[in-house]
Amino acid sequence: MPLSRRSFLAGSGPIIVSSALVHRLAWGANDRLQVGCIGIGGKGASDVADVAGAGAAIVALCDVDESRRGKKGKGAQDVHPGAAFYKDFRVMLEKEGRNIDAVTVSTPDHVHAVASIAAMKLGKHVYCQKPLAHSIGEARRMAEVAAHMKVATQMGNQAHAGEPIRRAVEWVRAGLIGKVREVHAWTNRPIWPQGMTARPAAEPVPAGLDWDLWLGPAPERPYSSAYCPFKWRGWWDFGTGALGDMGCHIMDMPFWALDLKHPLSVEADAEGNTPESGPKASTVTYRFPAGTYCETLTYVWYDGNRMPPADVIDGAGLPEKEVAKKFDLVMIGEKGKFFFQRGNTNWATSPRELLEEFKAPSPTIPRVQNEDVEWVQACKGGPAALSNFSLAGPFTEQILLGNLAVRLGRKIEWDGVNLKATNAPEADALIRRAYRKGWELA
Known part of the structure; x- marks a missing residue:
């Protein structure tokens, strides 16, 4: 049965099973980190490529805009054809919970916290783009959850590495x-x-874009290319x-x-x-x-x-x-x-x-070598990445x-x-x- 938004974000429902919550305890020399990527357009596209370049296996892709999936051979799923595609990160976590060790979060700022916390509460390591959160309270909460769940984290301020x-x-x-x-x-x-003083007029939603999912936790309003x-x-x-x-x-x-x-x-x-x-x-x-x-x-x-x-x-x-x-x-x-x-x-x-x-x-x-290698190694039991949420959370605050x-x-x-x-x-x-x-x- 699909989870409701409320039950998933509250941490209840059938997805919360032991196999999804337990960290992999031992890593072989040739084991690859299994990653699901949330947000694969714009900066997300380079994050997918960079994490893969650091040795991770991209096993799932998620974006509210289906056009990000593949375009003239250059989309993320063109490069990673074996990765399952989802529009809703909650569905991805529900269906791929046993298959992924970690996630990247490269969405607009207002979705950073809800996506990252949902993943961390399932025991998944998280790389989240900057700024870590959309509000001060979210930054504090993300650092708290990361510490409680003992997951490897990294904020995407690349030069820190x-x-x-x-x-x-x-x-x-x-x-x-x-x-x-x-x-x-x-x-x-x-x-x-x-410096805009008023909201723009409504426009038709582009084909392939799920506007309701794009809004996520933000107040409802009509789509605009603005x-x-x-x-x-x-x-x-x-x-x-x-x-x-x-x-x-x-x-x-x-x-x-x-x-x-x-x-x-x-x-x-x-x-x-x-x-x-x-x-x-x-x-x-x-x-x-x-x-x-x-x-x-x-x-x-x-x-x-x-x-x-x-x-x-x-x-x-x-x-x-x-x-x-x-x-x-x-x-x-x-x-x-x-x-x-x-x-x-x-x-x-x-x-x-x-x-x-x-x-x-x-x-x-x-x-x-770079922030992606630093995070992937941390996920596999190495030293903590130095822009982890215990530092990045207070900094973002x-x-x-x-x-x-x-x-x-x-x-x-x-x-x-x-x-x-x-x-x-x-x-x-x-x-x-x-x-x-x-x-x-x-």
């Missing part, structure tokens, strides 16, 4: 610029529409704007290097934010307490082609436009400035001698806290332990969002 970030974390902690007091990070995004594909990022019901899209990449290294926990407060200056849509541009300012590697810290995020003031980026030896292209961020510490880029090690300091004369410490963070300040239009005093905006009780409805009936978070 790369040499540049891991080396920079070691160098910052070794005192490259001394204790850090400011971080400024930027992006040119959004590169999709934002949402799907890709442009969902700019709508609050589905996406998390430029900060959610890129913050988990660009803001990652300082969060890790400085061992940042809960901020004391966050406030935002946003242009074009509306109840429906994220802003056209924003500046978000977090303030963190002092720690081992930082003084009382100000961490500022800029999007929509905004940049820090000239005196902040002075010292890179480049015009502002070149600084914006060459680097992701600048850290300011006791000794000077560190201009960082996550994609390479062509960094700069001001004064230059800080980098030229720095005695690099011996590596202490494991180096890996802080990223999405910036959106809370944007949406409320006021400074937020933050109690991170209890997920409370102590000066803004109206924030509760955004911290833990509502779900469409039948899609409640387990």
Whole structure:
């Protein structure tokens, strides 16, 4: 008997059987991780390819748009013809529960938590794209479930596994610029529409797309090409704007290097934010307490082609436009400035001698081939992937806290332990969002 949405997400029903819940206890040298992929278009297509390239066997594919299945020989099922195809991830988990060890989740943001938690509650390892969740409460819950179920997890902020970030974390902690007091990070995004004041007119649903399944836990509304594909990022019901899209990449290294926990407060200056849509541009300012590697810290995020003031980026030896292209961020510490880029090690300091004369410490963070190999090996009993949900969950909470300040239009005093905006009780409805009936978070 097919499961209802409610019974599945509540963790009851005939799918909950021992063979689906038990981790594989022993792995032979030639055993392949059996993976089901949820969301196989866009970034999902590359996630399917990358996990397969890391040695996993793709045994099931799921997408609400049947056209993603195969197109002119380039679709996921064209490449993996033996993989079963499903439109509904709940049906995939019900029917393939005994056949898969792990899942990838590469859906729009609003489905990340419901899909990931459903899989983890069946004992499946999970790789989930960034941002880990659509709301702060979801990020907390995902980390809790992952810890309880003892599954191997990884968030898809790929550079976290790369040499540049891991080396920079070691160098910052070794005192490259001394204790850090400011971080400024930027992006040119959004590169999709934002600042919309009203919902678009209804359009016919494209052939092959199950719009009801695409909506999933989000409030019901008619289909429009203004949402799907890709442009969902700019709508609050589905996406998390430029900060959610890129913050988990660009803001990652300082969060890790400085061992940042809960901020004391966050406030935002946003242009074009509306109840429906994220802003056209924003500046978000977090303030963190002092720690081992930082003084009382100000961490500022800029999007929509905004940049820090000239005196902040002075010292890179480049015009502002070149600084914006060459680097992701600048850290300011006791000794000077560190201009960082996550994609390479062509960094700069001001004064230059800080980098030229720095005695690099011996590596202490494991180096890996890439994030997919790191996760696949973790699923097979190896060391935990370093962007696992115990790190990615709290990190995503802080990223999405910036959106809370944007949406409320006021400074937020933050109690991170209890997920409370102590000066803004109206924030509760955004911290833990509502779900469409039948899609409640387990």
